[in-house]
Amino acid sequence: MNEVTEFIIGIDLGSAGLIGGLAKRDPAGTTQLLAIRHLPAKSEIRRGVVHNVEVVASQIKELLALLLASQHLDAKVVRVNIGMNGYSLRSVETRSVLPFSGNERLLDSHLDDLKDDAQNGLPEGYEPMDIFPQEFLVDGKPDLNPVGTMPLKVEGRYQTVIGRPFLSKGLDACFESLNMEYTPILGPLATAEAVLRPEEKKRGVAVFDFGAQTTSLIVFKNNIIRYLAILPMGGEQITKDLQSANLDAQEAEQYKLERGSALHYADQLGDEEGDQGLAAISDQEKEFNEILVARVEEIVENLYVQLHYAGVELPKLTDGIVITGGGSRLKDLSTLINKKTGLNVRIGMPAKGFSSLPEGVELGPEEALCAGLLLLGQKACLAPFKPVEAPKPSTGSDQQPDGTDVKPV
Template structure:
């Protein structure tokens, strides 16, 4: 019930021995991956990336399709017809540019109230050597123990192993022991929300190959190896949600999602200045900032009033716009700080923060985050795979690029995890999507 693909996909982040694998940025990708498709379902835009791994082991982006998001709120589907139309438009654009047809996608997970926790599993080996089967049993047992009514396990990532009580073991295979223990990081989400997402993608004639937590994907695209080892927090500032992921010891240690994002800033501007949402978004993009300067009081911005005639234009100082934007972003980073404190991660969260997502591009956001979180902050930009246009190389595209990276590395390796002829049962999301596709 807990596997994410009818082909027996195993846990994200585990290699074919059941061990954590290194993100692709540490080396080349697996060859012979075929066509890969990543679908970032955001609250403000839908993005589809199609790529492949070339013969020299490098990832190439074949096309990028994106479309304004409709029918999506806080990462969740709220209107099937509108969401279907937006997803179809983004995928069709990418398909046309790549001259190929997409059937399976790796999609982001930011909906369904994702929860992150650690599970410890102990396996009795009775003096035998640990092998691949032992590690598979560890992961399966971890997923079973993490099961909660009404929720579906998305990730179950082995973080470390202990052999007869001796911890810090990275690879226990071949080691003789009485007991083998493992600590796993589990991420799950509510089944109802995943059903709606699966239904929407089924209407688009798409299968869910796998789902990857949005901040996990952003981290794969934006972090360097030393950051992942020493400890770092990724804060992905999307339109409807702000998600965070903590990496340490080279592994994903924690994820969380806040139901607040760039759209809330836009709505605050629209309400505060009595203007349209479209113009509020334009003002935020062109003139938005979290930093007040003396010239702000003298610089007047035109504001068309909502519901008034076209000639009804008000003039407001830029300082008023800053005064609306800054409190909302302060609240966002205070909530991030509170969630990190509640998680009790301490040193694991590290002293560095990497900001990604479209909302992170506002002037002054980096300094504001450093002030409130009391950490060193940098803006994350995904590395540019071959073929990725400059327009898609900024922080706003960290998640879709990371999804494509996952598909080319962890996703490809995960297909090999199930023994030949013994594919694991398909996951709930995949089963729902298949059932719906057969009846649409």
């Protein structure tokens, strides 16, 4: 089957909704965004994990139809890039050692053996999802490119991303029912691709992605992924907490989006407003604010703890923290994170990686993961439908002049 090589599809299976994107890649390697479409989730994706295969497969099919219709494409979807964003994903430090004679040249195949061996002995109940080299030690000394050396011993150190097997089982079942392939891409990696500049990855930076039911982080230093984790907490918990103050779900969500702040009122008001400003705020508003801030502070505190697992001193994250995802729109969230970490914080907007966007489309932080899937996707996602061959016209050799069939003697 001849593939339509220039088209790439990515889908972010979020707990709050599905976001699908269609892009076109030209021969020079630049990527043009053609369409972004949203579908509200039906509560069957929970903390990044497929819960109901039939419902999620149906929504994926609906979303793909919307993307193709947006460009009037008469083609078949053969592959989709999917963000892996389940709550059990995290990276762990792994190591592997190979002995040598000192007379043998180290080859690329030896590095492959090191990498494979480093994925053994993982925590029980987890499987490897990806692996990122950190450094190599040749006879105990760091070596950025050990291939070609003749060591007595070489050691590889890695960050191996692990996850529970159920993360991929649900996706396998979905795409088997749809009769198409999928390419799994780590969600935090895709998000980082969409919002970071290359120089930020070198100087040192962390990305926090605030979702509905999960919050992820990924840390870069010297162009190396130093740590990755996904936490089972997000914006939906804030909404549910507010419902405990006698708000229904819609009212709680509206308060969070329109009047919510990540800071206590006392911290929001300047010295000039002081006690007088606080007195003007109703007790009910203060209660809502305290409930919201308590949960946001818990999420930020957990992210702060996770940052230290990266093994990079915070001051060495020269480019600070980039926040993205729908939750990053919460008022004063950047200020809260800055106060906690002492690092500069900015909101990551994902449009930078595309050569052009559709007219009237502006990508927001909630679309960063989907955008990254389109930028990282390598394989063609569409193939033309095979035309139905028309019946061959009769040559007349099998018929009498009057049209009657020739019967064998």
